[in-house]
Amino acid sequence: MNPKESSNQQSRRDFVKSSSLLAGGVLTAPLLSRANYFSGADTVIKIALIGCGGRGTGAAVQALSTSQNVQLVAMADAFRDRLDGSLKPITDELAAKKERVQVKEENKFTGFDAYKKAMALADVVILATPPGFRPIHFEEAVNQGKQIFMEKPVATDPAGIQRVLAAAAIAKQKKLNVVVGLQRRYQNSYRELIKRVHDGAIGEIVGAQAWWNNDGVWVHPRQTGWTEMEYQMRNWYYFVWLCGDHITEQHIHNLDVINWAMDGYPVKAQGMGGREVRKGKDYGQIFDHHYVEFHYGDGTVLNSQCRHQKGTMSKVDELLIGTKGMLLCDAARITDNKGRLIYQFDKSKENQPYQTEHDELFAAIAKGEYKFWDAERGAKSSMTSILGRMATYSGQAVEWDKAINSGINIMPSAYDFSAAPPVLPDAEGNYPVAVPGVTKFF
């Protein structure tokens, strides 16, 4: 939850001073960042985009479309073609405000270390790579004292979650705003609905359901000359170390809504899943369906399902059942137990939450306000999805405390295009897939 504005308003000068002081000595890297130097109305807020794919491009356009004096000054991607493929639509979208796109050739960075160089040139960083890299990038952004917009999920394994939680605590000390792209938290309908749930509109929550069922995503066929690392990076969706599986990459949105309404996180999960339709070497190692029971501490059970199977029923939604009524999120409606309407959100008042995330973040930054500390809850909702994956992969009941403290780290030991990724294909090109009852938690 965000702090109340009134108690957190500081003068711009105080903000600069306190952020810079706190920046000193907490972490090891040089911390006197430009991020806290918004000392005049004409000051430009400089942005670096890390991860120039579909979402990074969209987020950059949204950041550059806010009413503050913002400029994109640096871009970083693993691949030059992706960076160029992002700069073009950003430039086109910003045609009417082209002074906002100022990425000099020397400020276009590629490779695994590109993020550090791009961040150093900016006040605000947008982190939009595949989620496996998020803990590394978030930690560096905090280390460098930047204001941060980062996409969900924020990690793919428990070790990454712990790394994000540790950096989140330091971001709080330094008063660095952090917005996480769980955009339902910035969507008018969800804000109105969940506020009413917290005010008791449906009584005590006793059960919940969540769905992310649809077709799935792209495949990039293997090209001659690609190393195995490049192949996996280009097809990150299908590799657990990069993506977390689709329960983490997409279903996190629905799980986060339930956590928000519950104002807490599950203590245990058990479930089932597998690959039934989307099989074969083009699809790496992830499942095409997961069904999980998440148990919360008060006995509430969330039944969650996510599926990537073409030709099956599509549904992306959440449902909360209370002692007095129900919340149906997609319909934006609260009813009593007899189905009578208690509240209907007026959909003509819906906003574009992807834009609102940036509008609110940049307004706070320009005013020198510390208003957003989404990293901790983003990490815990990411962990919720990882807990679900650990349950479906292993076929065991998995407890939150054990899972989050397990130290399980599925990331590579070296980041280089010639290095071996943590999972390799067999002689036929197939990747190992989890087998419930055999696979240990990961």
Ligand SMILES: NC(=O)c1ccc[n+]([C@@H]2O[C@H](COP(=O)([O-])OP(=O)(O)OC[C@H]3O[C@@H](n4cnc5c(N)ncnc54)[C@H](O)[C@@H]3O)[C@@H](O)[C@H]2O)c1
């Ligand atoms: N909030 C939402 O609704 C939403 C929607 C889409 C995507 N996302 C999230 O945004 C992130 C990116 O997704 P996308 O759809 O844009 O994927 P994408 O494949 O289009 O873009 C990812 C980019 O990151 C680059 N990259 C990979 N590793 C990198 C590294 N180590 N350093 C720098 N760049 C690197 C890739 O080359 C690619 O250009 C994911 O975490 C995804 O879950 C969120």
